[in-house]
Amino acid sequence: MKNKLFTVFLLCISTFIGAQTDIVVNFKNVDGFGSFTPGFKFLNPYSASYKPIFKDIPEDIVDYSIRGFDIQAYNSSYQFVLTGLFPKDRFESYLISQGIDKKLVTGIKYKHELNVLFGTNKQNEYVIIIDENNNLSFSDDKKLILPKKKNADEEDSIPANELPVIKTKFEYFDGSKVSTVSIPLAILPYKGHTVKTFPDSLENKYTLRIGIPLYKSQSIVINNKKYRLNLSNSFTSLEYTSRNTQLLIQSDQTNDVVKKSKRDIPYAIGDLIAFDSLQYKFEHVSLWGDTISLKYLGINKKPEGFLPGNYLPKTKIQTINTKDFDFEEYRGKYVLIDFWGSWCVPCMKLIPRIAEVNAKYKTKRFVMVSVAYDENIEKVKELIESNQMNWIQLIQSKKNAEFVDKLKISAFPTLILVDPSGKILCREKSIDEIDELLSKCL
Numbered sequence: 001m002k003n004k005l006f007t008v009f010l011l012c013i014s015t016f017i018g019a020q021t022d023i024v025v026n027f028k029n030v031d032g033f034g035s036f037t038p039g040f041k042f043l044n045p046y047s048a049s050y051k052p053i054f055k056d057i058p059e060d061i062v063d064y065s066i067r068g069f070d071i072q073a074y075n076s077s078y079q080f081v082l083t084g085l086f087p088k089d090r091f092e093s094y095l096i097s098q099g100i101d102k103k104l105v106t107g108i109k110y111k112h113e114l115n116v117l118f119g120t121n122k123q124n125e126y127v128i129i130i131d132e133n134n135n136l137s138f139s140d141d142k143k144l145i146l147p148k149k150k151n152a153d154e155e156d157s158i159p160a161n162e163l164p165v166i167k168t169k170f171e172y173f174d175g176s177k178v179s180t181v182s183i184p185l186a187i188l189p190y191k192g193h194t195v196k197t198f199p200d201s202l203e204n205k206y207t208l209r210i211g212i213p214l215y216k217s218q219s220i221v222i223n224n225k226k227y228r229l230n231l232s233n234s235f236t237s238l239e240y241t242s243r244n245t246q247l248l249i250q251s252d253q254t255n256d257v258v259k260k261s262k263r264d265i266p267y268a269i270g271d272l273i274a275f276d277s278l279q280y281k282f283e284h285v286s287l288w289g290d291t292i293s294l295k296y297l298g299i300n301k302k303p304e305g306f307l308p309g310n311y312l313p314k315t316k317i318q319t320i321n322t323k324d325f326d327f328e329e330y331r332g333k334y335v336l337i338d339f340w341g342s343w344c345v346p347c348m349k350l351i352p353r354i355a356e357v358n359a360k361y362k363t364k365r366f367v368m369v370s371v372a373y374d375e376n377i378e379k380v381k382e383l384i385e386s387n388q389m390n391w392i393q394l395i396q397s398k399k400n401a402e403f404v405d406k407l408k409i410s411a412f413p414t415l416i417l418v419d420p421s422g423k424i425l426c427r428e429k430s431i432d433e434i435d436e437l438l439s440k441c442l
Helices: 002-013 073-082 088-098 151-154 201-205 343-361 377-386 402-406 430-442
Strands: 016-017 021-024 030-031 061-070 115-120 126-130 143-146 165-173 178-188 209-211 214-222 225-232 245-252 274-275 278-285 291-297 318-320 336-339 364-372 393-398 414-418 424-426
Touching: 021 214, 061 201, 073 088, 115 343, 178 336, 336 343, 336 430, 343 364, 343 430, 377 393, 393 402, 414 430
Parallel strands: 016 214, 336 364, 364 393
Antiparallel strands: 021 291, 030 214, 061 115, 115 126, 126 143, 165 178, 178 209, 214 225, 225 245, 274 278, 278 291, 318 393, 336 414, 414 424
């Protein structure tokens, strides 16, 4: 009885969606990075010709660098367009490439950038000061003191949700007026193994990154199943565009087709999304991420996608010898797909182990397929021959990456196992985990 009442409660607090209809989801703000990959923006040093004159540096600071954090940097660039220092056509091309709405561009001067001092004090601690009142002075602002770490490994090991967060105010142009907004800023002052160099030795001493730990979330119910939708814009701006929007969908039903993999893989605008056999297209996001639109496409009992539970997307792809290849021909068999490249050291190290798995199962209902994501086809052919990769070899390149793009392959190597029905069984598991799984299936 308690379980039934709890289910009714969930349905009441969630957005209820009827089947076979377009969906509009309204989101609420949530602090933090959630289950998304945290995003940060590098703060570069000012150029000598543009560097403001700062005053009142606290006496306990030994050395420092001052960087600017701009939440509408395109309007700083637009000032150069207005003065003739930057070509208008190049600026407009930039807006298009980033998916920035032109209505946000204005010649109005307002305070959308804050200066950040990053230095070291006499106690050999990091000091960060944000010039919140924009008076070019750092004597009347709060200090953030952070301990230095022993080495790069220790710096890289700091979880994003443990970084210091400062709430500060910016002025923001929303397309019609300038308003003051309060924004959380996650401060990442540790370089770790990041390679970022500047000509000036003092500037090169400091690497400062800032993210905006703020995302959107909402629950919806479709056909009596509850889903949690989380939305982010990569955490480096306030706007949601066709380029930066990411949508994660998590289901309470463990057997549902919308599942989490080892690494959460978000949907982008234009992607197909399946809730059981109901197929939708992620069609639109509002400028501030308050709402999204999912267009209903119909019932598809074999919904394609890139997550476990989805069917392998149909696509045109060729072998290394430019012959057409069709995964449909291998229905009834387990297909292990390895995405690799001649430029990828971890990929090359994995080849002997893949060869072992292929030799172990090739006489059973199993097919091994490698997909090289590479521009150097001759180098790929040489490696295939020298490593005796005597299984199916396919090729993709930056100009022809339909299969790689549809499966959202962003890390190499990536392994995807497809079951005999053509459904993705798992992705991003290790070769040893897949070997163990195949031993149970074959």
